[in-house]
Amino acid sequence: MDASDEYAPPTSNQLQQPLPIIKTRFPVARIKKIMQADDDIGKVAQATPLVVAKALELFMISLVQESCNQARMRNAKRVSPAHLKQAVLSTEQFDFLAETVGKYPDAVAVSGEKPEPGTGPGRGRRRKVVE
């Protein structure tokens, strides 16, 4: 098997394609409120909270997917704050969140290297993974 068959967690700055189509929408008015909770923020154009909402949706997709990857790498079925923390720490795009996630426990180290090529997450691994 060649290198292209290896399971490699996605690198940062790249949204995993294809993007899931999200039907649920963020409340645009609430986003505007959150923006303007900062006194430095003044007026925003009508389209602006809509645009921020879209950016937020993409951000969420990215962070949630990476958190799931971190859970999978540890054979976990429940995505925990520790997995989310690890997702943040291993993604350059999320450096601004390092302080925010500091309070969560660290995830256990993934023993050994990446999963064997071709076996996919958690399947057929004889190596013990400590949760």
Added chain:
Amino acid sequence: MMSDREALSSDDLSLPKATVQKIVSEIIPPDLVFSRETRDALIECCVEFIGLISTQSNDIAEGEAKKTIASEHVIKALQELGFADYIEPIREVIQEHKETQKQGRERKVGKFEASGMTEEELLRKQEELFGLARSKLNQEGGASA
């Protein structure tokens, strides 16, 4: 006493938990589960993200001597903050928004045009109705016009 504006957990300045939960379930594969704690941690991160984008966009707008934060400022902010891959989907949202706005305006103008009458005809019609109202008033016992 901590004011509501400072409390991150206050619902006012946070995202609705149910909405976030729904979105999460649209993203994660069927065999995984997001714990409640993780969802709340995610919400915190989202609020931080909004703050980050807002501050950067605001700085850009101020740099252009603009008082209102526009979509273009947000786009520049995303570029500067390393989220360039978000820009294309966002341009689509802006385009859709413009289309919706355009349709709204056309509809408003359409109401006038849909009456099928010219402005003169409408004015004449208005005078007719006033005349009718006036005579009705006089009939009802001399109330001063």
